[in-house]
Amino acid sequence: MKLIEAANYEEMSEKAADIIISQVKEKPNSVLGLATGSTMLGVYKQLVEDHRQNGTSYRNVRTVNLDEYIGLSPDHPNSYRYYMNQHLFAHIDIPLSQTYIPNGTSDDVEAECQRYERLIESLGGIDLQILGIGRNGHIGFNEPGTPFSVPTHVVELTPSTRQANARFFPSFEDVPHQAITMGIATIMKSRHILLLASGTEKAATMAKLFEGTVTTDVPASVLHTHPNVTVIADQEALSLVPDEKRKVYGK
Numbered sequence: 001m002k003l004i005e006a007a008n009y010e011e012m013s014e015k016a017a018d019i020i021i022s023q024v025k026e027k028p029n030s031v032l033g034l035a036t037g038s039t040m041l042g043v044y045k046q047l048v049e050d051h052r053q054n055g056t057s058y059r060n061v062r063t064v065n066l067d068e069y070i071g072l073s074p075d076h077p078n079s080y081r082y083y084m085n086q087h088l089f090a091h092i093d094i095p096l097s098q099t100y101i102p103n104g105t106s107d108d109v110e111a112e113c114q115r116y117e118r119l120i121e122s123l124g125g126i127d128l129q130i131l132g133i134g135r136n137g138h139i140g141f142n143e144p145g146t147p148f149s150v151p152t153h154v155v156e157l158t159p160s161t162r163q164a165n166a167r168f169f170p171s172f173e174d175v176p177h178q179a180i181t182m183g184i185a186t187i188m189k190s191r192h193i194l195l196l197a198s199g200t201e202k203a204a205t206m207a208k209l210f211e212g213t214v215t216t217d218v219p220a221s222v223l224h225t226h227p228n229v230t231v232i233a234d235q236e237a238l239s240l241v242p243d244e245k246r247k248v249y250g251k
């Protein structure tokens with residue numbers, strides 16, 4: 001795991017966007033694994049700006065998103081499909097038919113999980129997967145305790161995750177109880193993983209991550225066992241990570 005320190009949210013977003021843009025330039029038909037949440041907004045803004053100014057093209061890129069709420073239709077303003085269209089896809093030249101997100105309104109969500117897993121395989125796997133991190137260390141919606149071997153699956157969201165995401169919804173009661181998420185096994189097959197963290201609310205989780213212990217209690221800790229992970233975090237997110245750890249992972 002390699003740590004890149006950023007001064008603040010803006011710089012974290014720029015550095016992450018640079019990595020994504022280089023990936024797309026080197027391999028124009030890349031499969032990008034995408035994430036949602038507030039952490040990603042700055043990155044998507046940078047990608048859109050770069051597309052407008054420098055013409056980086058996504059015409060041949062395929063994207064697969066990490067997760068989707070069960071019960072929210074694509075045109076629901078809180079669905080992750082809606083988020084992706086609004087913040088990225090509508091502003092770049094990717095055909096929507098090349099953008100994939102689990103279908104949260106499928107009649108058979110178990111079958112949908114299997115279909116999604118096969119779909120990622122049929123695309124040739126993920127070249128670059130972007131991840132945010134939940135306050136309890138979750139990646140995608142893989143909550144603490146989830147075995148690392150699980151592929152795409154249905155999850156019951158913990159009250160703390162529903163609470164953390166309630167700010168996007170009219171009220172806490174409106175936050176769905178379930179989601180479909182790529183499993184940790186799915187995420188770990190990605191060839192390169194980029195994890196982003198910003199702000200003091202992520203500081204305790206980042207301190208746990210950089211302790212280095214691999215445990216299902218902190219789902220993101222599995223990334224220590226992946227050969228190609230880059231973490232970009234700002235100073236607030238790293239505020240509880242001791243200097244010696246920053247040096248070890250910063251090399």
Ligand SMILES: N[C@@H]1[C@@H](O)[C@H](O)[C@@H](COP(=O)(O)O)O[C@@H]1O
Nearest residue numbers: 035037038039132133134140141
């Ligand atoms: N499923 C998403 C995660 O993929 C995301 O990483 C996390 C953090 O979100 P934020 O970036 O808003 O802090 O929120 C949700 O739970």
